[in-house]
Amino acid sequence: MNTDWTRIVGHKNNIEKLQQMVEENRLPHALLFTGQEGIGKSLIAEALATSLLCKENKNGVPCGKCPACVGMSNDTHPDFYRLVPMTKNEYEGKPEKSATAKRILRIEQMRDMQERASRVPVLSERSVIIIEGVETMQEAAANSILKTIEEPEGPVVFILITSHPAFLLDTIRSRCMIMEFGILSDEEIMGYLQNQGITEFVARGLASLADGSIGRAVTLQGERLQELHGEAIKLLTDLPIMTNERIWKQGEVMEKWSREDLKEWLGFLAMIFRDMLLLYTGQGTGLYNQKDNEALGRLLRKYSTRKVDAMLKLVLACQFRFIRSNVNIRLTIEAFLIRLKDIHTGGF
Numbered sequence: 001m002n003t004d005w006t007r008i009v010g011h012k013n014n015i016e017k018l019q020q021m022v023e024e025n026r027l028p029h030a031l032l033f034t035g036q037e038g039i040g041k042s043l044i045a046e047a048l049a050t051s052l053l054c055k056e057n058k059n060g061v062p063c064g065k066c067p068a069c070v071g072m073s074n075d076t077h078p079d080f081y082r083l084v085p086m087t088k089n090e091y092e093g094k095p096e097k098s099a100t101a102k103r104i105l106r107i108e109q110m111r112d113m114q115e116r117a118s119r120v121p122v123l124s125e126r127s128v129i130i131i132e133g134v135e136t137m138q139e140a141a142a143n144s145i146l147k148t149i150e151e152p153e154g155p156v157v158f159i160l161i162t163s164h165p166a167f168l169l170d171t172i173r174s175r176c177m178i179m180e181f182g183i184l185s186d187e188e189i190m191g192y193l194q195n196q197g198i199t200e201f202v203a204r205g206l207a208s209l210a211d212g213s214i215g216r217a218v219t220l221q222g223e224r225l226q227e228l229h230g231e232a233i234k235l236l237t238d239l240p241i242m243t244n245e246r247i248w249k250q251g252e253v254m255e256k257w258s259r260e261d262l263k264e265w266l267g268f269l270a271m272i273f274r275d276m277l278l279l280y281t282g283q284g285t286g287l288y289n290q291k292d293n294e295a296l297g298r299l300l301r302k303y304s305t306r307k308v309d310a311m312l313k314l315v316l317a318c319q320f321r322f323i324r325s326n327v328n329i330r331l332t333i334e335a336f337l338i339r340l341k342d343i344h345t346g347g348f
């Protein structure tokens, strides 16, 4: 676990604010961290948790030596608890064989968490509970913890984390102090990658595709992500001449993709649309890759701003369906492509 503030790239203002709040002992008992995936929200939550659990912390920085700090770096601190979205099998401790099984924060996990939150802390002055992927929480699960978050029985700090704040239930949002984390600059991402031994040239290319996220830059090194980015560009290039037969075929192919791939593919579509909107307003994009710039330039001629805007909204709605409900992948993709084509041919 990350117990060290100095390992975090960027987010200087937010980090200073959090450290100051720890120092002055005025941190609210429920925080909500929002911002894109892979920018360091979890690392920051871990460092903050360590600061809150360390009795020797100075100016919000943990000492690194006390039993609490050692417990945090070994993942054995008894007053620290973390929840992540799980499939039913994972929750029951069985191996998950299905690539398409949905991970959500389950109501059973909420009950376990509530039991933990009511315990008296053993090593530190309080407990800290991190809840990742809060947007996957369904209504019943969310309702079951509202009271705990609002008025915990014991000394507990909750750190909720989401990369999709728009999909979050209002009842949860309204009970937390929200802290937004922006995307990282290309320079920050490049600096990180170069520190990992990646050459400047490659680091620049990865940073330009990473959409402000170190996590994405790192996974982009894997070829599958670059393939998915290519698939997203290809879809938009082909859309104007796409027949219904081709759409059915696409649905058939994509039905076999993993949920993770579908999520990345939709993420790339959203990123391309956002880049196009920036190009329209003359702001340019951070795109370094000349090939992508040319592809985007060609796309711009085929798509008006209003179309791009409508398509971006459609992508977000589709992401929402994949995240929150158990949809039929093939039907959803086909309906998505048909709607995309409608927008393209429609009177926008």
Ligand SMILES: [Zn+2]
Pocket (backbone or CB within 6 Å): 054, 055, 056, 057, 062, 063, 064, 065, 066, 067, 068, 069, 070
């Ligand atoms: Zn300490």
